[in-house]
Amino acid sequence: MRISELSRRSGVPIATIKYYLREGLLPQGHATAANQADYSEQHLRRLRLVRALVGVRGLSVSAAKEVLDRASEHASDMHQMLGLVLGAWPVGKADAEPVREAVAEVDELLETAGWKVTEDAPAKQAIAESLVTLRSLGMDIDWHTLLPYAELARRTAVVDLDQLQDADDPLERAERALLLTVLLEPVLLALRRLAQEDESARRHGV
Amino acid sequence: MRISELSRRSGVPIATIKYYLREGLLPQGHATAANQADYSEQHLRRLRLVRALVGVRGLSVSAAKEVLDRASEHASDMHQMLGLVLGAWPVGKADAEPVREAVAEVDELLETAGWKVTEDAPAKQAIAESLVTLRSLGMDIDWHTLLPYAELARRTAVVDLDQLQDADDPLERAERALLLTVLLEPVLLALRRLAQEDESARRHGV
Numbered sequence: 572m573r574i575s576e577l578s579r580r581s582g583v584p585i586a587t588i589k590y591y592l593r594e595g596l597l598p599q600g601h602a603t604a605a606n607q608a609d610y611s612e613q614h615l616r617r618l619r620l621v622r623a624l625v626g627v628r629g630l631s632v633s634a635a636k637e638v639l640d641r642a643s644e645h646a647s648d649m650h651q652m653l654g655l656v657l658g659a660w661p662v663g664k665a666d667a668e669p670v671r672e673a674v675a676e677v678d679e680l681l682e683t684a685g686w687k688v689t690e691d692a693p694a695k696q697a698i699a700e701s702l703v704t705l706r707s708l709g710m711d712i713d714w715h716t717l718l719p720y721a722e723l724a725r726r727t728a729v730v731d732l733d734q735l736q737d738a739d740d741p742l743e744r745a746e747r748a749l750l751l752t753v754l755l756e757p758v759l760l761a762l763r764r765l766a767q768e769d770e771s772a773r774r775h776g777v
Numbered sequence: 778m779r780i781s782e783l784s785r786r787s788g789v790p791i792a793t794i795k796y797y798l799r800e801g802l803l804p805q806g807h808a809t810a811a812n813q814a815d816y817s818e819q820h821l822r823r824l825r826l827v828r829a830l831v832g833v834r835g836l837s838v839s840a841a842k843e844v845l846d847r848a849s850e851h852a853s854d855m856h857q858m859l860g861l862v863l864g865a866w867p868v869g870k871a872d873a874e875p876v877r878e879a880v881a882e883v884d885e886l887l888e889t890a891g892w893k894v895t896e897d898a899p900a901k902q903a904i905a906e907s908l909v910t911l912r913s914l915g916m917d918i919d920w921h922t923l924l925p926y927a928e929l930a931r932r933t934a935v936v937d938l939d940q941l942q943d944a945d946d947p948l949e950r951a952e953r954a955l956l957l958t959v960l961l962e963p964v965l966l967a968l969r970r971l972a973q974e975d976e977s978a979r980r981h982g983v
Contacts, residue, residue: 582913619915653803684974694967699937701964708786712958719936721927721959721968728972730925732980750916752973755926756966758907761900762927763965764933767958774938 573723574600577610588618596636612624613740620746623753669706673699676704680714684721727759780806783816787824794824797911802827802842805924819946826952829959848951875912879905886920 578585592596597617600608618641624635675697683686688695698717703710734751735744784791797803803823806814823845830841849859887894894901904923941953950974 601790617830623914671880683783684857686971687978688971688974689962692971692974693789694970695884698964701960701967704853705956705960708829708960710960717964717968720933720965721972723933723936724965724968725972725976726928727969730929731969731973732976734922747916750911750914752970754907754911754914754916757928758923759926759965759969760962761907762901762923762930763933763937764900764958765887765892765894765898766931767937768894768898768933770931770938772893 572610572615574608574610577615577618580615581622583618583622591618591621591632594632594636596639616743623746623749624692631746639777647749665684669703670696670699673702676702676714680717680721683718686721686725721758731755778816780814781817783824786821787828789824789828790973797824797827797838800838800842802838802845822946822949822952826955829952834850875909876902876905879908882908882920886923886927889920889924890931892927892931937961940941 572581574585574588577583578588581588583591588597592599597614600610600614603609621635621639624630624638625632628629674695681695684691702712702714731751734745780791780794782791786793789797794803798805803820806816806820809815816912827841827845830836830844831838836844879893880901887901898957908918908920937957940957941950
């Protein structure tokens with residue numbers, strides 16, 4: 572397809588596509604004339620992934636390029652690749668003593684749940700910080716409180732991974748993993764609020 | 778307790794407490810001397826709730842006052858009260874045709890799941906907007922895709938509501954509902970990411 576069609580199908584302006592081409596985020600198309608190139612479905616997928624990394628996950632263009640370069644090296648290793656595209660996490664603010672203690676609790680939770688995750692996964696830090704915040708607000712909460720939530724999160728992850736099974740192309744898979752993970756977050760939170768309303772109505776006999 | 782202890786136990790500066798007192802967000806203490814007042818555990822709880830509404834849910838002081846006034850009127854009706862403190866939701870951007878169509882899909886989802894929720898619940902709009910965004914990025918997704926997530930959200934809500942059972946005081950309940958709902962959100966999302974990593978490792982035999 573021509574660059575105009577690539578733009579139309581991806582929703583990315585031509586000027587932005589040209590910028591990505593110059594920066595090496597998108598491989599050059601197949602030259603068909605002095606000033607014309609042909610782009611494949613592969614280009615379209617890669618472009619969507621770039622847009623998801625930059626627009627959805629908020630990476631800079633150079634950070635997105637680094638992730639994509641590393642992901643290409645590991646394209647055959649789905650687990651590695653998912654880790655790369657999903658990997659980054661807003662860096663936590665605090666590294667204070669209470670947070671370190673809470674990280675140890677999160678490790679206990681993970682061990683009890685039987686999960687194997689990266690030792691320094693940023694999500695662990697995020698959970699620890701929320702525990703500290705909730706306690707500072709007077710909530711009586713520890714890792715035992717989180718166990719039933721962890722069990723439900725594991726079932727959610729099973730549904731997530733099932734959704735990725737039918738994509739053959741590794742780039743498409745990586746893109747879907749990213750979109751499903753990040754863009755479904757507000758959906759899952761909204762579903763929880765609606766379910767709370769319904770459950771509250773049932774319990775209080777409305 | 779004196780205002781200094783109220784400040785220490787709540788973590789809210791004395792100047793801020795005095796501001797809340799002036800604005801009527803916090804009822805006056807019991808006067809013990811010309812320039813001294815005594816505050817109760819009730820004041821402490823109310824103060825925490827104010828801080829949660831302003832700091833966690835991001836309400837303005839006047840909006841928090843309105844929510845609290847209305848919540849006090851309905852303090853005996855737990856369902857009403859939860860609705861009030863949890864109610865507001867960031868207002869959606871788009872009201873375009875695709876979003877309206879997606880809202881109709883969300884209604885179909887809710888009917889299938891058998892949930893009874895407010896007709897114009899902002900969470901419905903949030904789900905509809907995410908559906909539209911996901912589709913614009915080329916994802917093949919509709920309300921059927923969301924059914925298993927809805928089932929897990931309902932179980933999450935059951936765990937949420939169970940956590941609130943042991944609080945007797947209506948203000949404490951409202952505060953816990955708010956903190957649990959809003960502050961557990963990053964925890965639930967972090968648990969999902971960790972579970973995805975673990976599930977991905979299992980499936981790809983790492």
